[in-house]
Amino acid sequence: MDKRLGSLAEAVSPIGDGATVMIGGFGGSGAPIELIHALIDKGPKNLTVINNNAGNGHVGIAAMIEQGLVAKMICSFPRSSDPRVFNEKYLAGEIELELVPQGTLAERIRAGGAGIPAFYTPTAYGTELAEGKPTAEFDGKHYVQERWLKADFALIKAELGDQMGNLTYRMAARNFNPIMAMAGAHTVAQVGTLVPLGGIEPEQVITPGIFVDAVVEVSDAKQEEVLNREGAVYP
Amino acid sequence: MDKRLGSLAEAVSPIGDGATVMIGGFGGSGAPIELIHALIDKGPKNLTVINNNAGNGHVGIAAMIEQGLVAKMICSFPRSSDPRVFNEKYLAGEIELELVPQGTLAERIRAGGAGIPAFYTPTAYGTELAEGKPTAEFDGKHYVQERWLKADFALIKAELGDQMGNLTYRMAARNFNPIMAMAGAHTVAQVGTLVPLGGIEPEQVITPGIFVDAVVEVSDAKQEEVLNREGAVYP
Amino acid sequence: MSETLEKHKLSNAQIAWRAAQDIEDGAYVNLGIGFPEMVAKFQPENRQAVFHTENGVLGFGKAPKEGEEDWDLINAGKKAITLNPGAAFFHHADSFSMIRGGHLDVAILGAFQVAQNGDLANWSTGKGVPAVGGAMDLVNGAKRVCVLTDHVTKNGEPKLVDRCTMPLTGVGCVTRVYSSLAVIDVEGGRFVLREKVAGLSVDDLRAVTGGELATDGEVIDIAVPDL
Amino acid sequence: MSETLEKHKLSNAQIAWRAAQDIEDGAYVNLGIGFPEMVAKFQPENRQAVFHTENGVLGFGKAPKEGEEDWDLINAGKKAITLNPGAAFFHHADSFSMIRGGHLDVAILGAFQVAQNGDLANWSTGKGVPAVGGAMDLVNGAKRVCVLTDHVTKNGEPKLVDRCTMPLTGVGCVTRVYSSLAVIDVEGGRFVLREKVAGLSVDDLRAVTGGELATDGEVIDIAVPDL
DSSP: OOOBOSOHHHHHTTOOTTOEEEEOOBTTBTOOHHHHHHHHHHOOOSEEEEOSSOOBTBBHHHHHHHTTOEEEEEESOOOOSSOHHHHHHHHTTOSEEEEOOHHHHHHHHHHHHHTOOEEEESTTTTSGGGTTSOEEEETTEEEEEEEOOOEEEEEEEEEEEOTTOOEEOOGGGOTTHHHHHHHEEEEEEEEEEEOOTTSSOTTTOSBOGGGOSEEEEOTTOOOHHHHHHTTOBOO | OOOBOSOHHHHHTTOOTTOEEEEOOBTTBTOOHHHHHHHHHHOOOSEEEEOSSOOBTBBHHHHHHHTTOEEEEEESOOOOSSOHHHHHHHHTTOSEEEEOOHHHHHHHHHHHHHTOOEEEESTTTTSGGGTTSOEEEETTEEEEEEEOOOEEEEEEEEEEEOTTOOEEOOGGGOTTHHHHHHHEEEEEEEEEEEOOTTSSOGGGOSBOGGGOSEEEEOTTOOOHHHHHHTTOBOO | OHHHHHHHOOOHHHHHHHHHTTOOTTOEEEEOSSGGGGGGGGOOTTOOOEEEETTTEEEEOSOOOTTOOOTTSBOTTSOBOOEEEEEEEOOHHHHHHHHHTTOOSEEEEOOSEEETTSOEEOSOOSSSSOOOTTHHHHHHHSSEEEEEEOSBOTTSOBSEESSOOSOOSBSSOOOEEEESSEEEEEETTEEEEEEEOTTSOHHHHHHTOOSOEEEEEEEEEOOOOOO | OHHHHHHHOOOHHHHHHHHHTTOOTTOEEEEOSSGGGGGGGGOOTTOOOEEEETTTEEEEOSOOOTTOOOTTSBOTTSOBOOEEEEEEEOOHHHHHHHHHTTOOSEEEEOOSEEETTSOEEOSOOSSSSOOOTTHHHHHHHSSEEEEEEOSBOTTSOBSEESSOOSOOSBSSOOOEEEESSEEEEEETTEEEEEEEOTTSOHHHHHHTOOSOEEEEEEEEEOOOOOO
8 A cells, every 4th residue: 555646746637627625724834735736737627625715815725716726615714814816706706605614614524524414513503604504403502504515635735644644734734634634535645754654653643544545745845824925926 | 720630539529429421441441440440439329421331340330330330321332351240230220221333422422522412424324223313314315313422520541641631642542532531521531641741742632631621640550451351359 | 972982991902901800720712813812911920821723723822023933833813823831733623622612711702793682793794705714613612702892883883782783603692791991791681781991981881882781780990001 | 955055155264265355455444343353364465454443543453462462452342453554543533433434445244134235233132231332333334344144044044134134233234245155245125146155056045045146147156265
């Protein structure tokens, strides 16, 4: 078993038009910029992208949107220091938005990975974000039924990885990455360092390899926040 | 903030008659034997105990049952190499059993800790363990609705702990301990070694301290399996 | 009236300071993006609160110096943070398990409107690109949900209202409001005045408060330092 | 007939060997307690399966030598195990997320009865103290659910039946049966014979099989080593 791939292009090659793609990260931390940019190079259209945000500046997810790859965003907070790309498309009616409370987004993704088709949450009860959703009462309190969220692909960023797909994450760059690894039918991880088998202590593995299909090393990965502060534009 | 307690007796002192108590461990691994035995010394009655099993031999949960503390067990597998204590009480109608599939038990506990009052699972659909439970169809497949499981107390075992309640676990002794820590209204952890703050790397914390109310060091903890192989009996 | 209000009203720092005094030692606290973040600065000595941020950190500390930021170590507002000893990282589902599961003692948020039944509107003006973040989870999960806010809008309209007219964040969720003029509990479907700025009467406050502003025992003057 | 069956039937080791040949390189596999555990021993060379156990381990290896057990390192049957390089530990909710979430390629279990519609009964005889463990999760979660079993009970009754009479573990879940006499797929509400022991005819098998035993293309003789 060896899940290592030699190139980013190979890693994103299965992603075609109309795919649903989860992309890890919260703002710039944990965003798999190199995988995203390789996907832009490949250029599939009509993607549905699931991420907490909707891109910042002109790199990463913002660049995907700017380059016309994205038909729909599922996110909790499509705002950033420079949200122009998404905003303009959204206000022009050129991109669809499914707005999901952040905890519900996380739980729906986790449910997708865990085989739980639906669950109840107090979040959003009585608000417009729960309109049209089934509700139920348990022990005198009201809850909204939410459905799992799965994706054809998950693109994530990790710190260490091995050939079986075991992963660790760097500080708060963990965020959505482990649960998206679970919910993607085909999960690709870019890792800062590929280590030999046993290079991650079994007790310190955060994402067990069973959730990961491909691993590609990007030892000089860029941080989205840093790119944006430099005014970078992709491509 | 200092969650350290000086004695096992102090750690179990809030647990009174009729309480629901989650107890970590899978078989002997991860079972907080010293906390359990301290609880036997205190002697509350009519407890509901949640554990994967229902005790083995004459120590730990088996000893709790033998000493008459337990009115009801919620578990998935009340069998062991020496299940006499539970078996006799059960067949005599002296102890109640709620049998829950293991994954549903784990998910119900996790849901209790995560504020999810109910969820749907394919597990047990069409079987007698789903009788009387609501069912629903999603995308053409049938599921059973299961409710969260919470407890007044959780007694767990960890390897390292600090004064804020951050914990790590030893190998497969992790099992139910982290999720029970989440689902217990008052969670007490016995830890093999108390380390200073910062003694656990923030990326290697398995149970963040927010889920833990009290920590007590038991540096010479016994392993249930070893005790049973020695024929130990408590008290 | 508006001049009187301006003269007596607390600064944002003073509101944050007042809120900080109610956070007990050992509390787990989530501070909303922006103004509520100031609460952390005003923790009383000898008390240690542990701060949670939705993106998966417990136990973070002050902002780093400029130039020393690590952009993998940020809070929910995407600002750089540092760690205190005993900090922990975890993924987003675990982070919101802490919130939704009732493990946070206090969430402190801003508000557009708070209603006397505890309804909160703080996420959408109904215009532009909508964005919600974690607010709806926080208001349904934390044991206490506190709001920091100016008592009135820039146009002098009450922000404490009979009934929210803006899109709701949560239903019946707010437990206490720290406004620029008062400390008010939400109890039994009404506002209950606990503290007020010294220069205004209860009736002055009623004039700028929507809904019922009740009293229940003594109303004391808010004591805050100059900030 | 029963003497003929006894003469031709495969040993448990041979059944386990046959099942092992269908496990592809890189597969994630959960083996039930007892007889199915033997499958691990018979992995073809040059193929590497990763074994999962419900109590929170991926990538475990052989049993340790007697006296070298670490009782914190056990499998779901509470037997001591060892780790292979690349192993990982995780908690019970994550472990069953792997199962329920469809991440396991194969689950291999024992059976009391398998019905032609794929129903499985393997957890309760209806007597004594009931115990279910993880079986109900495994049969609803793994991509392929395979059963290892004697073809008939000790009394000669079919274990492959028209309809289960014992308490069900799962509905329509079994995909393949490796019995002591045959390899049988469950497809379209019937048993489809793929392989059989050399000494018996298809009609011989039908005589000891409940429900419909269909054929669909060639039926080959099971090739297994002496074990």
